Amino acid sequence: MTKTINLTLKVWRQKGSKDKGRFDTYHAENISTDMSFLEMLDVVNDQLTIDGKEPIAFDHDCREGICGMCGCVVNGRAHGAEKGTTLCQLHMRHFNNGDTIAIEPFRAMAFKVIKDLAVDRSALDKIIQAGGYVSVNTGGAQDANAILVPQEVADLAMDAAQCIGCGACVASCPNASAMLFTSAKVSQLALLPQGKPEAAKRALNMVRTMDELGFGNCTNETECEAECPKEISITNIARLNREYLKAGFFSRSM
Amino acid sequence: MNWITGTLGSSIGKKLMMAITGFSFCGFLAAHLAGNLTIYGGKEAFNGYAAHLHALGPLLTVAELGLLTFALVHVITGLTLFLGNLKARPVRYAVNKSAGGRTVGSATMPYTGVILLAFIIFHLMNFHFVDKTDTTIFNIVANAFSNTGYVLVYIVAMVAAAIHVSHGFWSAFQTVGANHPKYMPLFRTVSIAFAVVVGIGFGFLPIYIFLLA
Numbered sequence: 001m002t003k004t005i006n007l008t009l010k011v012w013r014q015k016g017s018k019d020k021g022r023f024d025t026y027h028a029e030n031i032s033t034d035m036s037f038l039e040m041l042d043v044v045n046d047q048l049t050i051d052g053k054e055p056i057a058f059d060h061d062c063r064e065g066i067c068g069m070c071g072c073v074v075n076g077r078a079h080g081a082e083k084g085t086t087l088c089q090l091h092m093r094h095f096n097n098g099d100t101i102a103i104e105p106f107r108a109m110a111f112k113v114i115k116d117l118a119v120d121r122s123a124l125d126k127i128i129q130a131g132g133y134v135s136v137n138t139g140g141a142q143d144a145n146a147i148l149v150p151q152e153v154a155d156l157a158m159d160a161a162q163c164i165g166c167g168a169c170v171a172s173c174p175n176a177s178a179m180l181f182t183s184a185k186v187s188q189l190a191l192l193p194q195g196k197p198e199a200a201k202r203a204l205n206m207v208r209t210m211d212e213l214g215f216g217n218c219t220n221e222t223e224c225e226a227e228c229p230k231e232i233s234i235t236n237i238a239r240l241n242r243e244y245l246k247a248g249f250f251s252r253s254m
Numbered sequence: 255m256n257w258i259t260g261t262l263g264s265s266i267g268k269k270l271m272m273a274i275t276g277f278s279f280c281g282f283l284a285a286h287l288a289g290n291l292t293i294y295g296g297k298e299a300f301n302g303y304a305a306h307l308h309a310l311g312p313l314l315t316v317a318e319l320g321l322l323t324f325a326l327v328h329v330i331t332g333l334t335l336f337l338g339n340l341k342a343r344p345v346r347y348a349v350n351k352s353a354g355g356r357t358v359g360s361a362t363m364p365y366t367g368v369i370l371l372a373f374i375i376f377h378l379m380n381f382h383f384v385d386k387t388d389t390t391i392f393n394i395v396a397n398a399f400s401n402t403g404y405v406l407v408y409i410v411a412m413v414a415a416a417i418h419v420s421h422g423f424w425s426a427f428q429t430v431g432a433n434h435p436k437y438m439p440l441f442r443t444v445s446i447a448f449a450v451v452v453g454i455g456f457g458f459l460p461i462y463i464f465l466l467a
């Protein structure tokens with residue numbers, strides 16, 4: 001027998017970016033505690049559809065914590081209160097029968113609400129387009145071990161590369177800053193030899209784009225690190241600061 | 255875009271200016287506190303310290319102008335960052351909880367900053383821009399702190415300073431990129447220790463003078 005619970009949901013409903021939006025109350029009944037948060041929303045949406053009402057729009061894709069598409073603010077916490085968890089991996093066993101849950105979209109100037117809980121996070125893609133890549137020449141593939149990378153450095157790069165671009169760092173930052181995301185994307189490349197040739201241009205362009213998109217300024221509140229589902233460390237932000245200042249003051253890049 | 259304004263005008267550049275000016279103020283606080291401790295040596299010691307300081311002449315003026323410039327940079331940049339951050343989240347959350355990252359210090363930086371700015375103006379008007387021809391600095395200080403209101407204002411300001419420094423000190427290291435697993439725990443501990451030293455070190459002086467009178 002699986003345990004079931006009943007919940008009251010206060011969900012942000014907004015028809016589109018022009019609509020002002022408001023909270024509506026729904027009742028989620030007989031929710032199995034084995035369900036994920038998104039499955040719980042599916043159940044609510046099924047009922048809404050049967051009742052001829054508009055289902056709640058929310059983003060999702062893999063539902064296994066690797067794609068970065070899901071994410072809402074649940075009771076004031078991005079992806080809910082569990083540590084190192086995406087919303088799709090947040091299970092209903094962390095809630096109690098009779099709980100009231102407030103569900104809001106990620107809020108930032110740079111993330112416009114598309115509908116209800118779905119927000120436009122293409123601003124993060126624009127930061128990547130500004131320099132979050134390495135240029136690779138075509139031709140005969142070189143030997144895989146030609147460039148040596150110490151294990152420790154590879155691990156650090158892999159830690160940074162865990163970022164799934166979900167935007168929870170922006171959502172949880174009191175300043176709506178995208179520094180943790182940008183720092184992870186800069187770090188994963190800056191740490192490796194393949195990323196070095198374009199390091200200066202990358203840091204300058206990505207930070208410049210981040211600023212232009214209307215994200216806030218980092219004030220080292222460290223809420224992002226505490227909330228990130230992939231537990232990306234703020235040491236990456238320090239690395240981004242170094243990369244950026246080095247590029248700004250000492251490189252030939254403008 | 256000129257490369258200097260481009261680099262310093264970015265979000266990271268502005269933070270760098272906050273960090274460098276902030277570091278200087280930490281240095282200034284330490285020096286100021288060390289000087290103030292001469293008050294425990296009594297009237298002569300304190301007046302002697304003031305006389306030594308003024309004997310520096312033009313050097314002192316240069317230091318004062320430097321501090322004034324840094325203060326302007328710190329305040330104007332801080333204000334720009336604060337307003338920019340308000341703009342970055344036009345719609346606030348209905349329910350907002352901390353994940354445990356923020357501290358009292360980090361969450362109140364703009365507010366403790368404003369308190370400190372108001373205090374510094376008040377403080378300079380009390381002890382700096384006053385006629386000292388027929389009196390000594392010790393008398394001015396002793397006179398001011400015989401008043402409970404003054405003592406209270408100073409204590410509140412020093413608590414604000416301690417809270418501000420508790421975040422500002424380690425945060426400045428992070429901003430200049432000095433986050434290293436070997437040293438960061440130390441910076442964070444020193445940050446708290448320095449905050450306590452500033453709070454108690456400066457905060458107890460008015461109480462001491464008050465009790466003496």
Ligand code: SF4
Nearest residue numbers: 163164166167169228
């Ligand atoms: S740094 Fe963490 S919170 Fe931010 S986008 Fe990447 S995975 Fe999400």
Ligand code: FES
Nearest residue numbers: 061063068070088
């Ligand atoms: S749906 Fe892919 S991470 Fe949650």
